[in-house]
Amino acid sequence: MSAALLVRALRDPASVTTLDATGWNGLIAAARAERLIGTLAFRLAEIAVPPAVQPILADARTDAAREARQALWEADRAVQALRPLDVRVILLKGTAYAAAGLRAGQGRFIGDLDILVPRDRLSAVEQALIAAGWEWVKKDAYDDAYYRQWMHELPPMIHRTRDRMIDVHHTILPLTARPKPDAAALIADAEPIADGLYMLSAEDRVCHAAAHMLADGDLQGGLRNLWDIYGLLAECDPSLLDQRAAHHGLRAHVQQARRLALALYGDGARLTLWDHLVRARLLARDGWGRETRKALVFAFFLRSHWLRMPPLMLARHLWTKWRKGHRPT
Amino acid sequence: MNHALTLRIGPATFRIGAAWPQPIAQLQRLYAAYPDVTGQVADFTVRLQPTSMVRRWVRPSIFITGDHGLADAAPMSLSHGLLAAEMGMNLQMALGWRRHLLLHASSVEKDGCVLVMTGESGSGKSTLAALLGERGWRFMGDEFALLDLDSGAILPFPRLVSLKNRAIDVVADTVGQAHMGPLLAATAKGDIRHMVPRADAVARMGEGAMPALLLFPRFGHAPDIRPVGQGEIFMRLTQASTNYVALGEPAFVALTRFVRDVPARAIDFPTGEDAIAMVERLWEERA
Numbered sequence: 217m218s219a220a221l222l223v224r225a226l227r228d229p230a231s232v233t234t235l236d237a238t239g240w241n242g243l244i245a246a247a248r249a250e251r252l253i254g255t256l257a258f259r260l261a262e263i264a265v266p267p268a269v270q271p272i273l274a275d276a277r278t279d280a281a282r283e284a285r286q287a288l289w290e291a292d293r294a295v296q297a298l299r300p301l302d303v304r305v306i307l308l309k310g311t312a313y314a315a316a317g318l319r320a321g322q323g324r325f326i327g328d329l330d331i332l333v334p335r336d337r338l339s340a341v342e343q344a345l346i347a348a349g350w351e352w353v354k355k356d357a358y359d360d361a362y363y364r365q366w367m368h369e370l371p372p373m374i375h376r377t378r379d380r381m382i383d384v385h386h387t388i389l390p391l392t393a394r395p396k397p398d399a400a401a402l403i404a405d406a407e408p409i410a411d412g413l414y415m416l417s418a419e420d421r422v423c424h425a426a427a428h429m430l431a432d433g434d435l436q437g438g439l440r441n442l443w444d445i446y447g448l449l450a451e452c453d454p455s456l457l458d459q460r461a462a463h464h465g466l467r468a469h470v471q472q473a474r475r476l477a478l479a480l481y482g483d484g485a486r487l488t489l490w491d492h493l494v495r496a497r498l499l500a501r502d503g504w505g506r507e508t509r510k511a512l513v514f515a516f517f518l519r520s521h522w523l524r525m526p527p528l529m530l531a532r533h534l535w536t537k538w539r540k541g542h543r544p545t
Numbered sequence: 546m547n548h549a550l551t552l553r554i555g556p557a558t559f560r561i562g563a564a565w566p567q568p569i570a571q572l573q574r575l576y577a578a579y580p581d582v583t584g585q586v587a588d589f590t591v592r593l594q595p596t597s598m599v600r601r602w603v604r605p606s607i608f609i610t611g612d613h614g615l616a617d618a619a620p621m622s623l624s625h626g627l628l629a630a631e632m633g634m635n636l637q638m639a640l641g642w643r644r645h646l647l648l649h650a651s652s653v654e655k656d657g658c659v660l661v662m663t664g665e666s667g668s669g670k671s672t673l674a675a676l677l678g679e680r681g682w683r684f685m686g687d688e689f690a691l692l693d694l695d696s697g698a699i700l701p702f703p704r705l706v707s708l709k710n711r712a713i714d715v716v717a718d719t720v721g722q723a724h725m726g727p728l729l730a731a732t733a734k735g736d737i738r739h740m741v742p743r744a745d746a747v748a749r750m751g752e753g754a755m756p757a758l759l760l761f762p763r764f765g766h767a768p769d770i771r772p773v774g775q776g777e778i779f780m781r782l783t784q785a786s787t788n789y790v791a792l793g794e795p796a797f798v799a800l801t802r803f804v805r806d807v808p809a810r811a812i813d814f815p816t817g818e819d820a821i822a823m824v825e826r827l828w829e830e831r832a
Contacts, residue, residue, distance in 0.1 A: 240586045244586075244612075245590045248590075279643065279791070504562050506592065
């Protein structure tokens with residue numbers, strides 16, 4: 217299993233010195249598929265690797281540097297667009313880690329710009345972004361209504377000329393999820409980074425990453441989320457984190473995230489049966505970069521819908537999507 | 546994957562895996578003269594996998610993917626498996642290559658200088674490069690010309706030449722059937738046949754040279770030669786590059802130098818013979 221190889225290389229960079237060409241091919245394919253190739257390249261910066269591997273890792277580092285530059289420019293543009301509103305722009309996930317120079321940001325792939333703003337300022341933020349050149353991606357009225365009624369963010373927008381997406385959050389989990397994080401507290405305790413940019417507090421960063429990984433979604437990209445968590449844990453106070461997670465209703469999620477992070481990337485941890493299942497899902501990737509364990513992956517896909525919606529609502533949603541021609545892949 | 550092959554083309558190494566034996570067997574035959582890189586670390590992984598579990602056996606259908614892929618890539622019939630493999634390699638280069646500026650162009654070399662030809666599919670750039678490769682020029686590539694960011698040299702990427710429709714017979718008559726792949730009838734781009742580049746093109750595939758002339762060929766028009774302004778050249782080359790934006794400032798610097806230093810012409814031609822005569826004349830006059 218090459219996902220396991222990837223995890224081992226991130227945990228113990230020196231372990232790659234024993235790899236043969238097949239091992240390297242599997243490691244690189246898995247790292248690319250999990251969008252951890254940049255992170256891996258940074259982890260292996262001090263390790264002697266075969267000559268054929270050096271340019272692959274150097275390319276990944278260059279790509280990561282460009283990702284970070286673009287992400288910071290996008291954040292700068294959003295702050296500029298929202299300046300007249302006097303709203304704190306709180307960066308979430310990758311862009312925040314890159315802006316603050318956190319360990320989790322090193323080499324990290326950064327997709328969209330994610331920001332958090334108070335829910336009562338959402339429509340003003342939306343108008344300001346549209347005036348500054350962002351436009352809707354989803355043209356579908358059902359999707360648009362779904363986001364606005366049930367999600368923790370506005371429907372995604374994309375910038376007309378720069379072609380980059382922004383997700384405007386008002387909290388960190390869908391409104392239909394069972395845990396109800398305290399969005400006002402997240403915003404009140406945010407920390408300044410620089411130039412009008414803010415990020416969540418160290419403890420809230422872990423709560424958000426754990427909620428995103430374990431209380432929402434189907435664990436696609438879970439190895440990367442867990443790597444984030446592993447790095448973020450080192451920056452916070454364990455007892456404060458415990459209190460904070462309990463306050464947000466995320467205690468079990470944060471504890472599970474910590475166990476998994478230590479088991480995969482750290483010195484190990486005792487895992488529960490449920491942890492083992494999540495771990496098996498996280499490692500479902502072979503030496504060609506293909507997803508394996510299809511039944512397990514599909515089960516987590518079903519679970520992601522279950523987490524987001526009560527049964528009746530889920531049935532209605534799937535029926536609507538099916539009629540529109542969507543099929544699970 | 547069950548069937549696999551590692552290939553080196555120019556500076557890039559590809560590990561190609563397929564769920565079926567046929568595409569790999571065809572690649573093995575046509576790339577037989579290329580360096581043996583079995584068991585080496587590859588720059589890219591290409592996967593030719595079934596579009597669904599059923600489609601592995603029933604009316605086999607290929608989904609082309611790999612390290613880099615497009616979620617909405619059109620499925621292909623197994624009878625077009627060779628084309629799928631070539632497209633899979635192109636996809637990796639187009640989306641993932643960072644060591645040179647990629648220009649969607651063909652290129653040939655003579656006397657240590659490179660002629661670069663760029664244009665859309667159907668412009669005749671592949672056919673021209675293939676024909677020139679049979680007439681004293683060294684074939685360097687029909688799909689991507691790799692511009693070195695530091696030296697400004699063009700590096701070869703001499704994969705199989707992909708010939709379409711009417712070009713197939715023109716070239717097959719010149720090079721002989723032994724150097725041709727199977728006819729892939731009725732693909733999305735019409736009929737396609739691949740041609741194996743000559744031995745010198747493969748033997749010297751690590752060897753670049755400085756560009757000396759840039760042409761914008763256009764097949765199917767009355768003969769004409771036009772100058773092209775540097776601003777237009779620059780814009781057309783940025784559009785002809787898949788990694789210009791990703792490479793950032795070094796790509797801007799390298800492309801600016803290329804446009805400033807390399808003379809360029811647009812040429813229209815009704816037949817391959819006309820085109821070759823025009824190219825040879827412009828080559829003589831380039832200084």
